[in-house]
Amino acid sequence: MRATIDADRLRERFDAFNEIGATERGGVDRPSLSPENREARDRLVEWFEAADLAVTVDEMGNLFGRRPGSDDSLAPVLLGSHVDSQYNGGRYDGVLGVLGALEVVEALNDAGTGTERPVEVVAWSNEEGVRFQPDMLGSGVFAGVFDVEYAHGREDKEGNRFGDELERIGYAGTAPCEPRDLHCYLELHVEQGPYLDEGDLSIGVVEGVYGFSWANVAFEGQADHAGPTPMHLRHDALVATSDVVQSVRRIAGTGGADLVGTVGSIDAHPNSINVIPERVEFTLDFRSYDDGVVEAAVDRARREVEWAAEREDVEWEFEEIMRIDAAPFADECIEAVERAARSVVGEDDYTRIVSGAGHDASYLNEICPTGMIFVPSVGGISHVEEEYTEWEDVVRGVEVLLGAVLEKADE
Known part of the structure; x- marks a missing residue:
């Protein structure tokens, strides 16, 4: 049986997840380590376990769900993004990459499709950096850019320490947050810019990040x-x-x-x-x-x-x-994403693109081959409640992610 995305399941989860911290104008308010962010994490753990993923939380609160490979000693394919939001932010930013990654795993499970390598889904801590600076803190520690003590000592405007807030919400994990052997990292994200929307294109194959x-x-x-x-x-x-x-x-x-x-x-x-x-x-x-x-x-x-x-x-x-520094991605990941995009949407509905926004992929790129997939942001609007992506494009993006994972996880 061929692994395929269940668009209805994905939509149901997406809508249910975005009830957490929902705002009156259709956005979400789930800043890092807030009560809403804790509830979002709790929901992810519930869904990870339901998908038979082994759940791990590291000392930065990064949340991992692991699906074993036929050779579980091999370095895994890691995919995901983040679930913290801007204050009064959009429903797609970050969340799409995590729920899309979970749907990829669910599609593999539904089809009974095994992979040579393990596949892991991750939700990184504090990507947005609106409450605790700097941004991309969880992936930064994981990649060895920051140390844990520095990160735990970051304070918000009220003087609350990151480490103390992790303890308060119950997500101060015990697993080390440090670089480890990864086969590659793949991240699905909304573009947060106008170019795909202006070009009437469904997929951006990301070559690197500003x-x-x-x-x-x-x-x-x-x-x-x-x-x-x-x-x-x-x-x-x-x-x-x-x-x-x-x-x-x-x-x-x-x-x-x-x-x-x-x-x-x-x-x-x-x-x-x-x-x-x-x-x-x-x-x-x-x-x-x-x-x-x-x-x-x-x-x-x-x-x-x-x-x-x-x-x-x-x-x-x-x-x-x-x-x-600017981060050109690995050719092998760019090309795997491009092959998947060509298969899903054809030659004329994708383009190579560079990201003007920073992403956790920027730091992962320092320790393993990395690639990204963009789907359009209508009007180029992001980081606000009006952020929107057509659902057909969401599904196409997750299908491309599935195609790239099937290739990379069997290498």
């Missing part, structure tokens, strides 16, 4: 009354910030064909209508598939911060908090 830099920036000026203080005596931290925000758009427009730049978070103090802002803290995010372009953008931004501080006569701080 490199990026994150920085925290602050200006420290002087608070004063907004009425009596004349303009020439002001030291306004928000004015300096506005200069940098404008410069980020200019840098992105001139620094490279694929360079993007964003100021995504701003906190002004004291944040009062009639007080000149004394301190502003904000973030910078630059991305490109060319690491040299990212480096140049960060250097230009640092100079813009210094010049803005001089103009407004305020103090400044600039700290790069994360730098990830």
Whole structure:
């Protein structure tokens, strides 16, 4: 019997899963290690066990379900993504990769199809990084980029430690979180950009992921009354910030064909209508598939911060908090995904593509051959409640994942 995806089962699980943390506008709110995130993990464990997967939780809360191979000593094929969300985020981001991976295993079970290698499904911890920074923390520790002590010590805005919150929700596992022998890693994800949707294409065969830099920036000026203080005596931290925000758009427009730049978070103090802002803290995010372009953008931004501080006569701080190099994926995984895509949708309904968003696959790529499959995001919209992918494209993406797994797991 040939292994096939059960689209109805997948849809039923997808809808049921997204009742956890559901928002009024059709999205989900399941930030890392929240009560909703715990409930999502509990549901996954229940479904993993029902699919006869051996469940393991490591010391970062990464959740694994293992299906044995005919030679269980061989390195496994690992597939999955994450189930934590942005605050008021979308229903597809991350979840699709985990539930799609589970459906692949269910399809193998239904058909009685064995594989030479074990197949494991994973849900990584803290991919989004909205509550605990940096993002991709669970896969980062697994890949040896961060150590466990560093990760457990990360704090949210209320001062809650990652390690303590793992204990609180009951997902501080005992298995080591460290690199181990993997045959390959495959991740299905929504594109989170417009190119597949604009091209009316069903599948993106991902060649690699952009490199990026994150920085925290602050200006420290002087608070004063907004009425009596004349303009020439002001030291306004928000004015300096506005200069940098404008410069980020200019840098992105001139620094490279694929360079993007964003100021995504701003906190002004004291944040009062009639007080000149004394301190502003904000973030910078630059991305490109060319690491040299990212480096140049960060250097230009640092100079813009210094010049803005001089103009407004305020103090400044600039700290790069994360730098990830561009990650070209392994040819053998790209080609396996492409063969599966050609089989599922034909020659004219897929394209090779590069990801502008970071993914757990970026870190897995450092320790094993890695590949990704994209399905379209309607309107290119993601990280918001309006995020949407046509169900037919979801099913095609999972079918491609199944095809790639069948090839890789029998190598």
